[in-house]
Amino acid sequence: MNKIQMTETIINAKLSKAVSWESLAAEVGLDPVFLTSACLGMNSLKAEAAESLCRLLELPDSIATQLQQCPLKQWDQAVPTDPLIYRLYEIVGVYGGTIKELIHEKFGDGIMSAIDFSMNIEKEENPAGDRVKVTMNGKFLPYKSW
Amino acid sequence: MNKIQMTETIINAKLSKAVSWESLAAEVGLDPVFLTSACLGMNSLKAEAAESLCRLLELPDSIATQLQQCPLKQWDQAVPTDPLIYRLYEIVGVYGGTIKELIHEKFGDGIMSAIDFSMNIEKEENPAGDRVKVTMNGKFLPYKSW
Amino acid sequence: MNKIQMTETIINAKLSKAVSWESLAAEVGLDPVFLTSACLGMNSLKAEAAESLCRLLELPDSIATQLQQCPLKQWDQAVPTDPLIYRLYEIVGVYGGTIKELIHEKFGDGIMSAIDFSMNIEKEENPAGDRVKVTMNGKFLPYKSW
Amino acid sequence: MNKIQMTETIINAKLSKAVSWESLAAEVGLDPVFLTSACLGMNSLKAEAAESLCRLLELPDSIATQLQQCPLKQWDQAVPTDPLIYRLYEIVGVYGGTIKELIHEKFGDGIMSAIDFSMNIEKEENPAGDRVKVTMNGKFLPYKSW
Amino acid sequence: MNKIQMTETIINAKLSKAVSWESLAAEVGLDPVFLTSACLGMNSLKAEAAESLCRLLELPDSIATQLQQCPLKQWDQAVPTDPLIYRLYEIVGVYGGTIKELIHEKFGDGIMSAIDFSMNIEKEENPAGDRVKVTMNGKFLPYKSW
């Protein structure tokens, strides 16, 4: 059992039970972004959440154990090709320098943490076409001077 | 005069006048993210905004003209090295698959536009350490079937 | 069952039935470009089209289900080596700057969508050698200012 | 004088005369795509067209000479970053395999030439948003067997 | 059955029959370069040649069918490492600019086709050490102006 097999098992169970990430997350008591990322092998769950998810999807203990392992976070494509993911990459390319200017202006020298970090995704209904709203929230970490 | 010279001129003027992107944006009537991105050569301004900015910074007409040109958006580092910008890249790598799952779950097959798109950056005060809040808002574009 | 297995199954069925993409597309009621791209795992079909195709090729329901999944669009070669595909890449390299100049001249700052997009391919008979005609049609998306 | 200096000189003259590629092309008697590509250093002009263009823009003979040189066609970004040009690259990635299938189905083994090739760009007005129409037309070249 | 399996089957049959590419090509009535490239999955054969080869090597019809498919021409190493193949790559690097100068001098603006193309390889006996003679013959394709 490794993270890749874990993800395949969870996705198959989710499809055959026809449940959404959102409803699973609500029952486990986590945000859908965090729960999904753990199921995709990009975060680890605490024991209680892992066991709760496995009860919901009727999965064996080995999945719950694997969900608690610290993942090795890897991706193969330095520049992602999937259009949905590429657009996020493009936003970093186009607006990265701008975000840097504005964070330094508001906070001083430092960065936004990607570890002490949360994100959520919302659907904003709009007659001219619905909109995706992605909110990122990360702790500001000032550079230490020593 | 090209976009690189334009950016250098604007940044020098901004430094010598000791004004912030935020205050410039408020006076021009645009969001600081959009105004900054245009000044860094990653977006174009409408004539009125370009002229307004040049009046505020006492810059010549050639800058206003250049601000209105459609930019060639280029970046050299496929993987950015600056830690602040890298963290954004890392978020795309770690959460890209998750965002894809959840947008498809909420909207069906399609993407979040990076063109019909806006973003803003806020400072969230917090006794455990202030937090950076980045909000992205893009139109959902369904794949056309033909 | 994943998209790669789906594609292999469809191509084998198509070969053994000796039908063309064009005739399959006509019967399903879609353009050959769109139908073929869905069969190659680069687009998703609506339920009706997926089921219609599977009836034509006598394929099981699992293929119809897989055809409706939102695909992860990936390609391995940043620069394609197959001569037919490379020529398209070369056209982007040689004419990309020109297309940018002319779209901005006709429409202003923005892009041609690759999502709200269709394409078709025709054979143009010509005594000096037949010609391939590729027509791309994408919505113009103006950059939003905010 | 080299191709890069030639392009800068032409673009400055075009801006100061406030003429469009389209009107220049009409006066020279070439398609705007071809004329623009030659001015950007990606094609060469015949003597008559080069001299005609230089008369229109009041440019010296050295520009006309340079326009007639066979260009070394180079681009630096294997994967282009500008969003407008990237979308074209993405179309090659997403639809390259599909185009290959359909050209082989219609013509047999061979390719669409990128040399005996023409392209044009049109604006298609549409109440739901104007559309960009790009038409490529290349000679089919069958693989020689020997 | 795919092109890779086809190649392995042909090479094993060729080894066990101890025949050379040259003799196979003579019997099939094609140049050894073309026949070998088709067997390595880099060209397609006409039905008659494919069937003739399969009779000679006592291979099943599925091989003859596969030999007629239009191949997806791919190579993994952008810079080849095998010394024999690298030397060819090096020749392109060292003499590419020279070949460009001389083709333009003799023919004008255009290229040598790699599709309407043939090549042959000869052994030139020489007391100071035998020599390899590689002759490439491609149609000159002038750039179209439109």
Added chain:
Amino acid sequence: MNKIQMTETIINAKLSKAVSWESLAAEVGLDPVFLTSACLGMNSLKAEAAESLCRLLELPDSIATQLQQCPLKQWDQAVPTDPLIYRLYEIVGVYGGTIKELIHEKFGDGIMSAIDFSMNIEKEENPAGDRVKVTMNGKFLPYKSW
């Protein structure tokens, strides 16, 4: 004075005298491929040839000296983008394995030298379109066993 400045000086002199590589080579007594490659900084000339060329083009001694230096042969694009040069690269990719098979069949284990090597380029007139003929001739070097 370095090789790059040398090349620019020679090309300017050649243009202003309106002489061809072919006629220069005939007068110096070398093949046009070799002479051109030396002028482009990819080979060195013997003193006599260097001086002869400089007399013909009325160039100073420093050019003759530079032509005799052993060049550092460098190219920037691992995969060349110019269509004429790319086609040569593509031929190596498509036919590299085939050439390897046939050289080993004719000569045993070893390579074709790119150093003890010559090449020439001819125009083959043809009513169906003139053809480019490139002939490479390199010493076979067997792998030494020790």
Added chain:
Amino acid sequence: MNKIQMTETIINAKLSKAVSWESLAAEVGLDPVFLTSACLGMNSLKAEAAESLCRLLELPDSIATQLQQCPLKQWDQAVPTDPLIYRLYEIVGVYGGTIKELIHEKFGDGIMSAIDFSMNIEKEENPAGDRVKVTMNGKFLPYKSW
């Protein structure tokens, strides 16, 4: 004035005054690693430290100003070639997985911060050859669950 010019100016002043990083750091009241990194353009100094350094090296105010700017941290070589720096890269390659195992074992899921971070370098005298001792000290940041 930019960070690159700032660094050149400081290094020249340091050489002509023949002072060491260590003595400069002691006088400014910072660790030599931090002071050096700021002078090389990889960290920013507080106003007091920047002014103190400029007094010591008799440098103009513009250097003190530049030292306080938030730097864009960039490096060109994804894999460094200088042997001293490469050895550090090699240590990350050889021991990265090991460090990951042990940090997770001691702390749980999370990372060592490279921002709330300090480092120092010492010389350890040893009759068998002196040794370099590098100590890194970074805050453990647990992954946030939400």
Added chain:
Amino acid sequence: MNKIQMTETIINAKLSKAVSWESLAAEVGLDPVFLTSACLGMNSLKAEAAESLCRLLELPDSIATQLQQCPLKQWDQAVPTDPLIYRLYEIVGVYGGTIKELIHEKFGDGIMSAIDFSMNIEKEENPAGDRVKVTMNGKFLPYKSW
């Protein structure tokens, strides 16, 4: 049996016995960093240590034999993506030049060995958040002059 299979076997045994790297290392008499790196296939053990580890984990002799083989040290990601490992890479990028300056200042021209090298990892408890302390200790190797 190869190094990859060896690592999987050891990690499974370690998990089922629920022992830590630290306790294993203490019993074998090695530092946890060194023992872990050998188990991950990045160092070799002496016979006694290999056998001692296999007794503790009840593993067969083939594992002890494999632990003694000299490993081929390979990693696939030139730039690691796992955030914990990336931070180490980032430290090399940000501080590599600084470390070079200070080692040369203290020792003269040479490097810190990554072979005659040891490292240890400690947890530093801290009310403001525990800290990771990584200490590297490598022999200084002066460049030989000859």
Added chain:
Amino acid sequence: MNKIQMTETIINAKLSKAVSWESLAAEVGLDPVFLTSACLGMNSLKAEAAESLCRLLELPDSIATQLQQCPLKQWDQAVPTDPLIYRLYEIVGVYGGTIKELIHEKFGDGIMSAIDFSMNIEKEENPAGDRVKVTMNGKFLPYKSW
């Protein structure tokens, strides 16, 4: 049977017989470098040597046959990561320009052959630490002028 399977079979036989490359080479009558390189699939053996090696290691004829095939010499890592092999790569990077200067000074324009080439490796005992001595011997090949 291919070269990779051949290498695995030989290495297993060598391990179970506990013989060294050096003793095998002595019995076969070749230098250990050449014999080892052939066993690793980077050179081919003559029939007699291949059969002699197979007798010594009690391997089947298929191994002897495979040892005689001309290998496709490939390596995956453009920059090797194993520290022992990287040091050789580093020597090429650091001293490549120097070797070029000195070979041209001693021999004129040309190269050292890597085909008509031999190498041997010796242990040089030394009280200050044993030393590795690698000797390369390649034919000088002058560039041909034509």
Added chain:
Amino acid sequence: MNKIQMTETIINAKLSKAVSWESLAAEVGLDPVFLTSACLGMNSLKAEAAESLCRLLELPDSIATQLQQCPLKQWDQAVPTDPLIYRLYEIVGVYGGTIKELIHEKFGDGIMSAIDFSMNIEKEENPAGDRVKVTMNGKFLPYKSW
């Protein structure tokens, strides 16, 4: 004055005095490989050698100073293109695994140092063609266990 300017100055002086690296090295009392590498900016000289060289070439003190600086050893081409240098790279690719096997067989686990290292280059006269002999001599460094 930097290392690049230093190298240009030395090479110009060497050319105008028409002295060889070999004779310069003999007069300074160093091996030609080491002296040349220092002049090319890849090693540093002790004060005495630097001053001696500058006297011989009649160069100013600033060159002697620069020769003593610890160089930042960088190369741009991960895979070198110059044929002479590429052959050395190819030898590392073809024989790297073999050298690793034989060093481990003779010395145990460890590497050949590229720092405590020397190299020399000799011309071996041979009626069948002179040969280049390159001898590398590096200290064996065993991996430390801790």
